[in-house]
Amino acid sequence: MNNVVRKEKSKEFDEFDCRAMFEYFTKMKEANDDFFFSWRVDEANKLMDVPGGIITNQSVPMAKAIQQVLPDSRHRLCVWNILSKVPRKLLAVKKVGEFHKKIKDVLYDLLSIEEFDSRWIELIWSFKLEGNEWLKSLWEEWSHWVPAYVKDTFWAGMSTTQRVESIHHFFKGFMNAKTSLRDFIQKYTRAIEFRANAEKVATANDNRRKTKIKSTLMVERFFQKNYTDAKFKEVQSECLALIYVLLGTEVQISESVTEYTLIERI
Numbered sequence: 001m002n003n004v005v006r007k008e009k010s011k012e013f014d015e016f017d018c019r020a021m022f023e024y025f026t027k028m029k030e031a032n033d034d035f036f037f038s039w040r041v042d043e044a045n046k047l048m049d050v051p052g053g054i055i056t057n058q059s060v061p062m063a064k065a066i067q068q069v070l071p072d073s074r075h076r077l078c079v080w081n082i083l084s085k086v087p088r089k090l091l092a093v094k095k096v097g098e099f100h101k102k103i104k105d106v107l108y109d110l111l112s113i114e115e116f117d118s119r120w121i122e123l124i125w126s127f128k129l130e131g132n133e134w135l136k137s138l139w140e141e142w143s144h145w146v147p148a149y150v151k152d153t154f155w156a157g158m159s160t161t162q163r164v165e166s167i168h169h170f171f172k173g174f175m176n177a178k179t180s181l182r183d184f185i186q187k188y189t190r191a192i193e194f195r196a197n198a199e200k201v202a203t204a205n206d207n208r209r210k211t212k213i214k215s216t217l218m219v220e221r222f223f224q225k226n227y228t229d230a231k232f233k234e235v236q237s238e239c240l241a242l243i244y245v246l247l248g249t250e251v252q253i254s255e256s257v258t259e260y261t262l263i264e265r266i
Contacts, residue, residue, distance in 0.1 A: 020182035053153050057081045074153045077145035079107065082138065089134045100128050107147060114149040170195070202228075211236065215243055 025037040040048040052127040053074045057064050058081065066075050079195045093099060106119045120139075126129050143149045174191040175184060206229050213220055220239040224232050 021185060024185045053155055055158060074150070075144060076153075076155070077141065079145055079147070083107075083136075088139060090129070090198070091130070093126070093127065093129065099123075099129075113148050113192050116146060204228075214240055217242060 014087050025035075027036045029037065038049075042048050050070050051073055053076060054066055054068070054070065055076045055078055057078050063075060066073065083100070083104065086103065087096055089098045090099065102123055106116065106123055124132075124135065128133055138145075156203075171188075171191055175187045179187060209229055209231055210224065211233055213224060214236065217239055220236060223235045223239065227235065244265045245262040248263040251259045251261075253259050
């Protein structure tokens with residue numbers, strides 16, 4: 001009986017959430033002529049415009065959900081997340097640091113599947129890790145995370161979830177995993193307004209506090225004008241270091257590249 005009630009409540013909330021989101025988008029359109037939204041559904045009333053590719057951390061429930069809800073989307077696992085586990089998963093392995101470096105070389109230096117397969121097997125045997133269960137599990141999921149296997153899908157230069165995780169960190173102060181879709185709309189708007197106001201305050205403070213120029217170098221003046229004050233302070237030390245060097249040699253490497261050798265002034 002409880003399961004039946006839970007399903008009915010879930011259905012009711014889902015319908016309310018969709019209606020609330022549609023009403024929110026409509027209000028946004030009325031308030032801003034430049035705001036645009038669109039969605040398409042098929043005969044089964046399911047969304048048609050779904051992402052072509054999704055990047056997540058290793059999670060069995062997440063993988064199952066994506067396969068069920070978005071069967072036509074390519075699911076990719078975060079490379080950074082997997083590689084970060086190497087020191088912990090292979091703690092007992094001798095020269096784990098060397099293995100960590102070589103596995104990166106195998107992943108990023110080889111573009112063809114055949115080359116990768118060959119080099120991977122060679123790497124595993126050279127470190128005598130052919131019996132490691134964690135590495136075996138990674139082998140079974142090659143098509144979900146190895147660059148050579150997923151290059152047939154456009155990823156906009158992304159292979160990790162780090163950008164998304166930084167966004168998650170920001171939104172944690174406004175919502176959590178239990179936030180409903182209808183509440184999410186209001187809390188998302190509140191979060192964006194908070195961020196916009198914080199940026200305005202930071203810009204105003206930055207304009208009031210400008211670090212003074214300490215040299216006659218034009219590049220230092222350029223950085224002061226175009227960088228935030230905090231970032232300019234980082235670069236200024238590099239600019240000042242130029243005062244204490246002399247030009248040694250100048251070599252034309254190519255039509256567009258010139259190599260300069262600097263000598264420290266004593």
